[in-house]
Amino acid sequence: MRFFVCAAGTVDRAVYLGIPVEAVEALMVYGGEARGAVLRERGADGSGGDTYFSLPRFFHAGEGILRYGIILKNRDSRAAHDSAAARGSVGRNILLVPVVEREADFSDGEIHRLPGILAGAGAVFITGIRFDDGGMTLFIDPLLLVETMLKQEAPV
Amino acid sequence: MRESDDRSLMGEGSSSPDARGGENYLIFTISDILYGFPSRLIGEVAIFDAVYPLPLLPEYMPGIINRYSTPYALIDVGLLLGRGATLRSKVLVLKEAVERAAFLIDDVLDMVDVAEGELLRVEQEAGGADRADVIAASFSWNKQDVLALDVGRILERAAREAGS
Incomplete structure (x- = not known):
């Protein structure tokens, strides 16, 4: 399976995120700082616009300039899609990252499952882990990541 | 992590409780308090190298460690018991067949056989989520008390709280 490999942030040890290429509509240049883990933008007509998800904030991987946006295909966020549809407008979901390092193929054999005790609802958006010299x-x-971040943001 | 730093603690013959109902325990310290784990559950003790944080985990789970390219969940018993963070010195790694989990510890002191009659069982409250729930029993070693940790309860609690 092919992935965009993105740096999650700048911390003492490198954490990268693998985003399936098939889930991505396009990449964009962002070039800003995140003002929160989830940022909703209003559309020109005042209705729901795009929603930005700061991955370094969510993954506790430091802050700083977010240079790239990964625009997800709309089918990849049922919750946000439904919510935006209810407001009469369907915005895009955009994952913000400091850098997109590369595109790479990884076979199932190269990817480890999460330890069983972490496989519950909290980490359901993590489909696997791989270690190499870089981290x-x-x-x-x-x-599932977008749904989890929206749930975390929602007031209890 | 250098693999040569690892200490194999398990012999092939020590994989089940003692026939007399006792158990072989690994005794270790966390912040000068003595704890014990059944040694049959332990794969190795290794020098701490690095932990990779994950979101939405409870404070006593600092993240993931890399053991021979396989991810293990790291648990800080000091924080779990409300006694402060454990120094990042060594990790006690469970056998993969038990669970891919590891525990921060300070130092290994000994391995001892403890007969069933020497264990002082700790009463558990039904359905309780108290910190003491993760301590199964205590026993004496060198005139000091050792708290025998209930690995099953720790893992159950971690799974419950990491998934919430």
């Missing part, structure tokens, strides 16, 4: 890559299900 750890977390493979992500963008649909």
